[in-house]
Amino acid sequence: FLLASAAAAALPAFAQSEPTVATIALHLEKPGAKIPANFIGLSYETEQLSDPAYFAPTNTGLIEQFRALAPHGVLRIGGSTSDVAWWKPTPSSQQPPLPPTVTPQPPSPGAKPFQELAYAVTPQAVVNLRAFLDATGWTCLYGINLATNTPTLAAEQAAFVAKTLGPHLEYFQLGNEPDGFWRRFKVKDQWTADAYFDEWFAAVQAILTRVPHARFGLPDTASQPEWTSRVADRLTALPDHSFVAALSHHHYFTGPPSNPKANPHDMLQPDPTVLATAAVTRAAAEKLNTLYRMTEGNTCYLGGKPGLSDVFASTLWAADYALLLAQLGYAGLNLHGGSGQAVANSLGGHLPGELLMADPHAPHPRPFYTPIAEIDGKYIAEPVFYGLLFAQRFAGATMVPLTFDPGAVNATAYAAKTPDGKLLLAIINKDENRDLRIDLPGGAFTETLRLTAPSLTSNDLRTTTANTRGKAWTIPRASILLLAQQPR
Ligand code: BDP
Numbered sequence: 001f002l003l004a005s006a007a008a009a010a011l012p013a014f015a016q017s018e019p020t021v022a023t024i025a026l027h028l029e030k031p032g033a034k035i036p037a038n039f040i041g042l043s044y045e046t047e048q049l050s051d052p053a054y055f056a057p058t059n060t061g062l063i064e065q066f067r068a069l070a071p072h073g074v075l076r077i078g079g080s081t082s083d084v085a086w087w088k089p090t091p092s093s094q095q096p097p098l099p100p101t102v103t104p105q106p107p108s109p110g111a112k113p114f115q116e117l118a119y120a121v122t123p124q125a126v127v128n129l130r131a132f133l134d135a136t137g138w139t140c141l142y143g144i145n146l147a148t149n150t151p152t153l154a155a156e157q158a159a160f161v162a163k164t165l166g167p168h169l170e171y172f173q174l175g176n177e178p179d180g181f182w183r184r185f186k187v188k189d190q191w192t193a194d195a196y197f198d199e200w201f202a203a204v205q206a207i208l209t210r211v212p213h214a215r216f217g218l219p220d221t222a223s224q225p226e227w228t229s230r231v232a233d234r235l236t237a238l239p240d241h242s243f244v245a246a247l248s249h250h251h252y253f254t255g256p257p258s259n260p261k262a263n264p265h266d267m268l269q270p271d272p273t274v275l276a277t278a279a280v281t282r283a284a285a286e287k288l289n290t291l292y293r294m295t296e297g298n299t300c301y302l303g304g305k306p307g308l309s310d311v312f313a314s315t316l317w318a319a320d321y322a323l324l325l326a327q328l329g330y331a332g333l334n335l336h337g338g339s340g341q342a343v344a345n346s347l348g349g350h351l352p353g354e355l356l357m358a359d360p361h362a363p364h365p366r367p368f369y370t371p372i373a374e375i376d377g378k379y380i381a382e383p384v385f386y387g388l389l390f391a392q393r394f395a396g397a398t399m400v401p402l403t404f405d406p407g408a409v410n411a412t413a414y415a416a417k418t419p420d421g422k423l424l425l426a427i428i429n430k431d432e433n434r435d436l437r438i439d440l441p442g443g444a445f446t447e448t449l450r451l452t453a454p455s456l457t458s459n460d461l462r463t464t465t466a467n468t469r470g471k472a473w474t475i476p477r478a479s480i481l482l483l484a485q486q487p488r
Pocket of ligand 1: 045080176303
């Protein structure tokens, strides 16, 4: 008895109570943002290209996963390794010397000097990438070194990449997280958004002379999305900025893994950073009349964290984050992963909040956050993959604004209308303890997809497609539901 009552006392009061009833109202009269067909994307390190057999037509396991995720997704190639890559057009080409624009900074404790991390990208890797894109139906955002490159060399690579990728090339990105270049490549006080823009524009001009139709996404910032504002001012001052395809930034919920915030509970709370970043980015994009995309992100930087980045909480996070970006008018998102980056933990010694310079020569344990993991030669869909897969159901649809009140339950909801008139309703119950009930008196919906797991920290993900029709639904704690209603 004593034991039983102790157990009962340990249970939160609401654990045995009825589900909380949520209220929802769809505002069908005022359509929201249109979600592009290529909304969903993945991001990989440029260093992944140092193995030309990776993005290759022969890597069928990986192709299968890409196709399973989205018929027309976007593969972004970049990451911190993009700024130490050098283009090796012929087998006898030598690594170029560091350009005078670089002022090497002392590496952060435990990190390697970036000069030791340089690696080559060859034409073969780009040719194989083209065939990989053909096989997947995906397009590419191709990252070119800005930090340790010259405009002439950038243009030489761009010319080959544009010719080879053809219609699969969406646009180039020059430089990864330039707002952090002062950590390795630049004198801090001199490295401003304007200094960046000048270097970026010099490379753009060189590329445009070789590839007149080239387009570019920028500035791909890590933590200063407000750079987009200065970038937009500089671009609008030019006679023509039609070469700009998108504004971009990155987003990791938190990091490094030792940050106390790096826990499932905190990760699933509403995140004001997302809204603030969206507001500043959208304002800049409106000035340029261009798109905006979140080109690299995930749960926790420095490779993610076990028990956070590789469990069901990350599925919920990814689905919720993707659909929130859709609602905020983003053109898409690319969640980062692969095996081409060193995980911080394997290098160690970084200051909290410091960016990792991946070591392409180190053995790469897979990052905990990767959407697709390579395990024993097989490609396995990981928790964030399923979150993206869920959000992919919204690609091509138009968001429907809604008012949603889940009471005390930590839940979100998103609605959209597909081009053929189907109404989609996603309900994400991120709560650890409370089940949610929703009554939809407006008409019957069909349950089309449900993702659930025994707990937020479980990796025992269950996917069901029940196809049941009804007007009232229970969305248990730690689960996502997708309902659909045929046009009436
Ligand atoms: C980002 C870098 C990327 C890293 C990632 C991480 O752009 O290359 O792999 O952090 O630390 O800032 O996991």
